Amino acid sequence: MKVKNYPVTRPFLPPLDDYKSQVDAIFASGWLTNEGSCVNALEEQLQSKLALPKVNLVSSGTIALHLAIRALNLSGEILTTAFSYIATTSSIHWSGCRPVFVDIESHGYNIDLEDLERKITPRTSAILATHCFGVPCDVAGIQRIAEHHGLKVIYDGAHAFGTLVNGQSVFHWGDVSTCSFHATKLFHSVEGGMVVARSAEVAERVRRLRNFGHNGEEKFSEFGTNGKNSELHAAMGLSVLPHVDEILEQRRMQAETYHEVLFKAPLRLPPVNNLTWNCAYFPIVFEDEQRCIAVKTELAERGILTRRYFYPSLNRIATDSPESCPRAESLSERILCLPMFHELTQKETVSIGRLIASLSSSSSFAQ
Ligand SMILES: Cc1ncc(COP(=O)(O)O)c(C=O)c1O
Structure with a gap:
């Protein structure tokens, strides 16, 4: 394939004039x-687009999680x-609590209910x-x-903008539930995030805690x-939001094409037949780590960047938490996220996909 550089992700940029007109209004008001x-x-x-009762905008997806834990008064494990x-x-x-690691489902990426x-x-x-x-x-x-x-539930929905459950x-x-609006996310405000609380009381507490x-x-x-x-971040969000349906459609096209x-190919692929999934990323899972790294290296040499996301598994980073999570450990060693960003065309997606299909099937990587 023709060599061109493909990053694993690239922020969506709205029409510059849209952002400029928001910034003009901010300058006119002097309120930053x-x-x-x-x-x-x-x-x-966001409340109206996602039909949510109350959204609290915050400075990042990470701060959203801190505020969620604090607003629910959590302690212990x-x-x-x-x-x-x-x-x-x-x-x-x-937040001064202790994480206790739970393994993931055998055929998915998310927390396993039996281990939980x-x-x-x-x-x-x-x-x-x-x-x-x-x-x-x-x-x-x-639930x-x-x-x-009698436990509280927080969802880290950093990746989940546009994902539906029961419509x-x-x-x-x-x-x-929290979300990240970091520049690399499907919907973004450069940096930012939101907290959505089921109860009005918790939402009000988040609003005070963030200030x-x-x-x-x-x-x-x-x-x-x-x-x-800030107003400048929110202005970017206001400029990106009108394009979010188009961004979601493009992501689905890319996921279906990959x-x-x-x-x-001898790979585990994400669930594109699940039409309620937002197709935010396209993770592929190899049979073993050696092949995963070999394909990543070959692709990088051709200017196609992929990411070991998430690697390593979190229980291996937090060494004070002794739980072993063999499925998460194994998945994190064998997973690569493929290039996915708004401008990636169908033709380019096909070319990258074909190259990966041939590299991942090639016997030259066999042990
Ligand atoms: C699953 C997950 N949670 C939380 C975050 C943190 O979000 P932020 O970068 O907005 O702080 C990220 C960022 O990539 C993420 O992937």
């Missing part, structure tokens, strides 16, 4: 941050997936699970377990943090 009109407008538009980005675990540590239930102890206060790559967790099963044992946004599930704990100009309800997002080209 502290719950200004762009932040308020983006919260309202939090059961969490061993297969996610480090922010899922680090936010538990930063087995690891509940009297010290467990909550479950923090990730909708990996935007594929939803077994939310009904998790059943949580209700039975509704997946952010409806859990006591709290130092202010409860009025001269009153504080508790010690909070600075988790606010699937078509790769389905005969």
